[in-house]
Amino acid sequence: GAVVSQHPSRVICKSGTSVKIECRSLDFQATTMFWYRQFPKQSLMLMATSNEGSKATYEQGVEKDKFLINHASLTLSTLTVTSAHPEDSSFYICSAPPTSGAFGGTQYFGPGTRLLVL
Amino acid sequence: GQQLNQSPQSMFIQEGEDVSMNCTSSSIFNTWLWYKQEPGEGPVLLIALYKAGELTSNGRLTAQFGITRKDSFLNISASIPSDVGIYFCAGHQGGKLIFGQGTELSVKP
Numbered sequence: 001g002a003v004v005s006q007h008p009s010r011v012i013c014k015s016g017t018s019v020k021i022e023c024r025s026l027d028f029q030a031t032t033m034f035w036y037r038q039f040p041k042q043s044l045m046l047m048a049t050s051n052e053g054s055k056a057t058y059e060q061g062v063e064k065d066k067f068l069i070n071h072a073s074l075t076l077s078t079l080t081v082t083s084a085h086p087e088d089s090s091f092y093i094c095s096a097p098p099t100s101g102a103f104g105g106t107q108y109f110g111p112g113t114r115l116l117v118l
Numbered sequence: 119g120q121q122l123n124q125s126p127q128s129m130f131i132q133e134g135e136d137v138s139m140n141c142t143s144s145s146i147f148n149t150w151l152w153y154k155q156e157p158g159e160g161p162v163l164l165i166a167l168y169k170a171g172e173l174t175s176n177g178r179l180t181a182q183f184g185i186t187r188k189d190s191f192l193n194i195s196a197s198i199p200s201d202v203g204i205y206f207c208a209g210h211q212g213g214k215l216i217f218g219q220g221t222e223l224s225v226k227p
Binding site: 006043 | 121148149151153158159160161162163166206210213214215217218219220
């Protein structure tokens with residue numbers, strides 16, 4: 001159980017275009033999902049918390065107008081990188097804690113999406 | 119942002135050896151989690167610790183939640199080549215996970 005999927009697994013786009021990444025919880029519902037960014041040889045850095053039915057909460061330094069988050073249902077959150085530039089190239093990973101039960105902060109991660117902006 | 123202090127940064131060991139890595143923080147955490155990440159993949163949960171002093175095993179992996187709630191260690195016994203990867207600790211605080219810098223493990227057959 002506790003499987004999280006992401007689509008696409010990798011995407012290459014031209015500078016200035018927008019890219020949408022989907023995150024789905026396959027066998028559980030998640031009122032909250034998290035979006036992380038990871039640069040090579042570095043740790044995961046939280047970008048934002050996606051909340052079903054309300055606005056996302058962004059970490060300090062993350063531009064909310066550039067990284068649009070929509071939590072459309074209890075199993076789907078999307079991250080749209082708008083007007084992408086080469087410096088946005090990174091590994092984007094989502095995670096979700098199971099809604100039910102005292103999960104104690106446990107999060108299950110998707111397989112990640114590799115974004116390359118040319 | 120805040121990070122946990124994870125050490126060592128990297129380890130090169132021989133197959134069959136035991137491995138130990140740890141994380142420390144100046145803050146108290148309610149939950150400690152240990153993940154393994156392989157190249158091009160998302161982190162996979164290895165062990166979750168919910169109580170101070172808790173010692174939990176998962177096969178050859180053993181992890182403990184420090185009594186002070188500010189530290190945790192992960193041990194891997196009798197390492198095998200497929201143990202290769204980056205191991206991350208994470209502490210749960212304020213509804214979010216805070217990650218260590220990772221320990222890159224290399225195992226020589």
